[in-house]
Amino acid sequence: MKIETGPSTAEHNSVVATAAHEPRAHAVDMPQLGLIAAIGGLSTVFWIVGGMEMIERLAFYGVKAVAALYATETTRNGGLGISANRLGNVFMLWALVQSILPVFIGGLSDRFGYKRTIFISTVIKISSYLMMAWFPSYAGFFCGALMLATGTAIFKPGIQGTLVNATARNNSSMAWGVFYQLVNVGGWVGPLVAAFLRSRLDWHSVFLACSAIISVNFLFLLTYKEPVRIVTTTDDTKESLWRDSIRELRRPEVWVYLLIFSGFWFMFNALFDVLPLHIRDWVDTRQVVTLLFGNNGVENGAVRFLLGVDPTGRFIQPEGMLNLNAGLIMTTCFFFAWLSGKVRATTSMVVGTILASVAMLLSGASVLGVTSVIAIFVFSVGEMLSSPKFSEYIGNLAPPNKTAMYLGFSQIPLAIGWTLEGKLGPLLYDQFSSKERFARELLIEHGRSLGEVARIPEGEAFRQLVSITGQTAEALTESLLRKHAVGHIWWLMGATGIVSAIGIHWYGRRWRAQD
Numbered sequence: 001m002k003i004e005t006g007p008s009t010a011e012h013n014s015v016v017a018t019a020a021h022e023p024r025a026h027a028v029d030m031p032q033l034g035l036i037a038a039i040g041g042l043s044t045v046f047w048i049v050g051g052m053e054m055i056e057r058l059a060f061y062g063v064k065a066v067a068a069l070y071a072t073e074t075t076r077n078g079g080l081g082i083s084a085n086r087l088g089n090v091f092m093l094w095a096l097v098q099s100i101l102p103v104f105i106g107g108l109s110d111r112f113g114y115k116r117t118i119f120i121s122t123v124i125k126i127s128s129y130l131m132m133a134w135f136p137s138y139a140g141f142f143c144g145a146l147m148l149a150t151g152t153a154i155f156k157p158g159i160q161g162t163l164v165n166a167t168a169r170n171n172s173s174m175a176w177g178v179f180y181q182l183v184n185v186g187g188w189v190g191p192l193v194a195a196f197l198r199s200r201l202d203w204h205s206v207f208l209a210c211s212a213i214i215s216v217n218f219l220f221l222l223t224y225k226e227p228v229r230i231v232t233t234t235d236d237t238k239e240s241l242w243r244d245s246i247r248e249l250r251r252p253e254v255w256v257y258l259l260i261f262s263g264f265w266f267m268f269n270a271l272f273d274v275l276p277l278h279i280r281d282w283v284d285t286r287q288v289v290t291l292l293f294g295n296n297g298v299e300n301g302a303v304r305f306l307l308g309v310d311p312t313g314r315f316i317q318p319e320g321m322l323n324l325n326a327g328l329i330m331t332t333c334f335f336f337a338w339l340s341g342k343v344r345a346t347t348s349m350v351v352g353t354i355l356a357s358v359a360m361l362l363s364g365a366s367v368l369g370v371t372s373v374i375a376i377f378v379f380s381v382g383e384m385l386s387s388p389k390f391s392e393y394i395g396n397l398a399p400p401n402k403t404a405m406y407l408g409f410s411q412i413p414l415a416i417g418w419t420l421e422g423k424l425g426p427l428l429y430d431q432f433s434s435k436e437r438f439a440r441e442l443l444i445e446h447g448r449s450l451g452e453v454a455r456i457p458e459g460e461a462f463r464q465l466v467s468i469t470g471q472t473a474e475a476l477t478e479s480l481l482r483k484h485a486v487g488h489i490w491w492l493m494g495a496t497g498i499v500s501a502i503g504i505h506w507y508g509r510r511w512r513a514q515d
Helices: 009-019 035-040 044-064 067-072 084-100 102-112 114-134 138-165 169-200 203-214 217-223 241-249 252-273 275-282 286-293 301-307 318-340 345-365 369-397 403-409 411-432 435-445 450-454 461-469 473-483 488-510
Strands: none
Touching: 044 114, 044 138, 044 169, 044 203, 044 217, 067 084, 067 138, 067 275, 084 138, 084 411, 102 138, 114 138, 114 203, 114 217, 169 203, 169 301, 169 318, 252 275, 252 318, 252 345, 252 369, 252 403, 252 411, 252 488, 275 318, 275 411, 275 473, 286 369, 318 345, 318 369, 345 369, 345 488, 411 488, 435 450, 435 461, 435 473, 461 473
């Protein structure tokens, strides 16, 4: 579309040409409005896209938060019964498709309109959830995950491009912070819905519910008004999106920034891909329930739902524990957005990355439920100080006519980090931390043959070990913990985060004159 007000075409093209070649990082840290003024200055279209993002995240995390649990759950309990190693193949391609497509689709959103791409993405995402529901097999889950990744990749640039075009520069920190908060409202409710449905009904109902939830975005689209976007009207618009993207990526302050953040995303995504398995296998969540509610557990049904407690009222399910992350962000992100606006962008990202790294180290240091809660709490604070600032920084770095393109670029480090973690995270967990693997080894030590153990369905080995040894599940878990260093994978994730924090600090000093 064309701008209807502002400079003439010749003047506008001159401005764009200049902006496309001069350093722009100096404009990133513009002074921000106060807390109340910043919230009050958010536009109507901001709240509309925030609502759409909230609904999309509710459905997405209703599946993503439990994907590892569903895939590795025994077929007897309605899961797929696959190993964590095989699950890594799904997560790797899921990550690659979802994070690399926006690099190119972002430019299409700029040129053809945000509303159109948001509509198309919603249709694809509905289809993906239905695929998982109607075809409860490894192939069905694999295809559904790739469709979900494609729909999400198309959805993101349009939503985030709208946010940038509808937000003033002196309000950007609050806008991204509140937007991130709305994201986590959906991210908090989605896993709770999944936990309730899969424990009371079945996995099939989880996917159907997510399909219905994402359909609500069609109603939001009826009220959505396309924001004014700067689009050049010269022959430059005919240039290949690929060439245009490559030219922008050659700028050192762009590609170096993106490369450094790859390590952050490698560490970050382990929380969602691997931590649910770690909590299910090793963390004693009864300790948290007893501390809060006593030995009788949780009796109130509403409280059970809100905390993701199992039907017995004595255990917090893995998605319930992980949901502490979204719950904290949902209720406090506006404050940390205001706080991060008081310091340089790179400073906020360094502090946030260090805190997230400390949380990874804590996860590997102890399997106590309280320690896990503290680790998730620390990670959440670190996430609020770093992740929104990353998107804000790259969005403000963009030329005025390439906002969605640059926000698409922000998916490159996610593509590198998440794709590597998507494969290596489950693989490392399967090799060094899997209770299923350790149980199979112990079954062989107790006289079972290799053939007998190989015929045991995936996910059933520990239950059979309990049966033949006569020991309680708790006693066997303690025995395996003494024998194996299950926390090593989290020390690796923490070390990766610390290296990333050092890189971000270096970047801030290298381009300090322009920051």
